[in-house]
Amino acid sequence: MLTVLSLADVAIVLFHPDSGAAQANPAANTLAQALQPAPPAATPDTEADPAPDPIDRLLGHIPAGAWEIARCEGRWTGEIRLDKPPTVLEIKLFSENGGDRCRFATFVDVTARSAREAELQSRHDELQTTYERLAGTQEQLLQSEKMASIGQLAAGVAHEINNPVGYVHSNLGTLQEYVDSLLALLDAYASALQGDARQDDARPDEGQAGKREALQAMRSRLDIDFIIGDVPQLLAESREGIERVTKIVQDLKDFSRIGPDEPMRPSDIQKGLESTLNIVWNDLKYKVRVEKYYGRLPLVECHASEINQVLMNLLINAGHAIHERGTLVLATGADDGEVWISISDSGCGIPDEVLQRIFDPFYTTKPIGRGTGLGLAICYSIIAKHHGRIEVSSRLGVGSTFRVVLPVSQPDPPRAGAPPV
Ligand SMILES: Nc1ncnc2c1ncn2[C@@H]1O[C@H](COP(=O)(O)OP(=O)(O)O)[C@@H](O)[C@H]1O
Ligand SMILES: [Mg+2]
Structure with missing residues (x-):
């Protein structure tokens, strides 16, 4: 031994x-x-x-x-x-x-082994801190890209809102005048009725014809027949204007809601596409004709505001790609537990060497102020987080199609502390 x-x-x-x-x-x-x-x-x-x-x-x-x-x-x-x-x-x-x-x-x-382990642990801690800092920065970038896009759109949205608010305001002025006239006529009728009651016993028919004539003259002086015809129209138009404003405000609210910490919820992404199109419409309406081929989509488990941000960037990119006039084809469909949304433009197309880089952060072919190069990088990470994918096909001078594919339900419950996008 x-x-x-x-x-x-x-x-x-x-x-x-x-x-x-x-x-x-x-x-x-x-x-x-x-x-x-x-x-x-x-x-x-x-x-x-x-x-x-x-x-x-x-x-x-x-x-x-x-x-x-x-x-x-x-x-x-x-x-x-x-x-x-x-x-x-x-x-x-x-x-x-x-x-x-x-x-x-x-x-x-085991001094040496322990030192190595301590070193590894400290590297790991360092990496963890860096990772957390990067995740925070990414969150900020996401937010600032969103804010930049919203900033770009703010002028357009202001214009969209300004127009209906303008005519609702002017309609209210006209309605005020109409109401004044109608009230004046009502007054005249009321006093005529009172006068009739007092005179009824003494001289029943005296002055009736004269009063009727006076009221008739007042009626035509105040253009009451026109007013009666015009009021429903003014009200309908104003109501429509207010609804447009409400819709735009609602869309903006949906859009800017940030919810990385919220759980993914079943959402109508076709509705999201419509809202987002409404928000960017001012940028597109003068040069783009839109064709829609919507399928029947199930609700999709997602962070709706993030998916809207993806759609917004794809729509804005499509708009930027069309220089004069062009067509935007929006299509949706569902099969095999997945839904897809495709956005095709008849714009400039993407050369092969550019195509490989479009998802790189900060890669942009646009002048300063128009592009940040972050849009598609953020789209990519949002869609990856949703376990989906983005497919691109493009022909130079013919146009591009971006197709977003998302699973209807997420494979696992989101991990606690999953990195924010
Ligand atoms: N629909 C499109 N048609 C043509 N080129 C596109 C389209 N979408 C994206 N691109 C190209 O990809 C680049 C990166 O897009 P993106 O990440 O959204 O950044 P940005 O729009 O700020 O440039 C664009 O600068 C452009 O060159
Ligand atoms: Mg972009």
């Missing part, structure tokens, strides 16, 4: 089954020499003879209670840190049959 022990590289201290006396192999002696003296040894058997120095130095580092655990469970493993010299010692205690037959301890200097 001793021969085997003396050959082992690992420091081993063996305890005699009867006396409890400690026997160390050469590796244990060498290790013990290198260590500072330790507190009194916690040997497995307190009645046993004290182990000879310097083995005490090794045994003294065994924490209190460790032998007790080794006795119950057969073994105990732990690491301790020593100051002088700075060392990490891995200690293993083995105890067979409740400690009666065989008890021994091994000691390994």
Whole structure:
């Protein structure tokens, strides 16, 4: 046994089954020499003879209670840190049959391994911090791209709102005049009726014809017949104007709602496409004819405002690609647990060498102020987060088609702490 022990590289201290006396192999002696003296040894058997120095130095580092655990469970493993010299010692205690037959301890200097692990841990922590910072930056970029797009659109939306608000305002002015005239006529009728009641007994027919004539003259002076014809029209027009404004405001609200922390919800993405088209319409309406081929779509589990942002960027890109006049074809469909939305433009098309880079962040072929190069990169990450894909096909000078494919339901519940997009 001793021969085997003396050959082992690992420091081993063996305890005699009867006396409890400690026997160390050469590796244990060498290790013990290198260590500072330790507190009194916690040997497995307190009645046993004290182990000879310097083995005490090794045994003294065994924490209190460790032998007790080794006795119950057969073994105990732990690491301790020593100051002088700075060392990490891995200690293993083995105890067979409740400690009666065989008890021994091994000691390994794992300082280097521990340093490597600490280094790895600190790198990991650093990476984690960087990752969190990047995720935050990405969230900010997403937000600022969204804000930039909204900023670009604000003028258009203001114009869209201004127009109906303008005519609703003017209609209200006209209606005010109409109401004044109608009230004046009502007044005239009321006083004519009162006059009739007073005169009825005395001279029943006197003045009736004159009053009727006066009222008739007033009626035509105030253009009451025209007013009666015009009021329903003015009201309908105003109502329609207000509905347009309400719709645009609602669309903007849906659009700008940020919800990375909210759970994905079943949403009508065709409605999202319509709202988004409504928001960007001012940019498109003078040069684009829209054709729609909508299928019947199930509700799709998603962050609707993020999908709207994807659609908005695709629509704006399509608009930018059409220089003079062109066609935008919007199509939707569903099959096999997936829905798809395709946006095709008859614009300039994308050369092959550009096609490979369009999803790169900050890649843009547009002048400063018109393009940030972030739109498609963000679209890509939003769609990836939804476990979907974006397919592109394009022919130079003919046009491009962007097709977004999304699963109807998400494969797994979103992980807690999943990276925001
Ligand atoms: N429908 C399209 N037709 C032609 N080129 C397009 C189209 N969509 C995207 N691209 C190209 O991809 C580039 C990157 O688009 P994007 O990431 O949205 O950034 P940006 O629109 O700010 O330039 C555009 O600059 C353009 O060259
Ligand atoms: Mg863009």
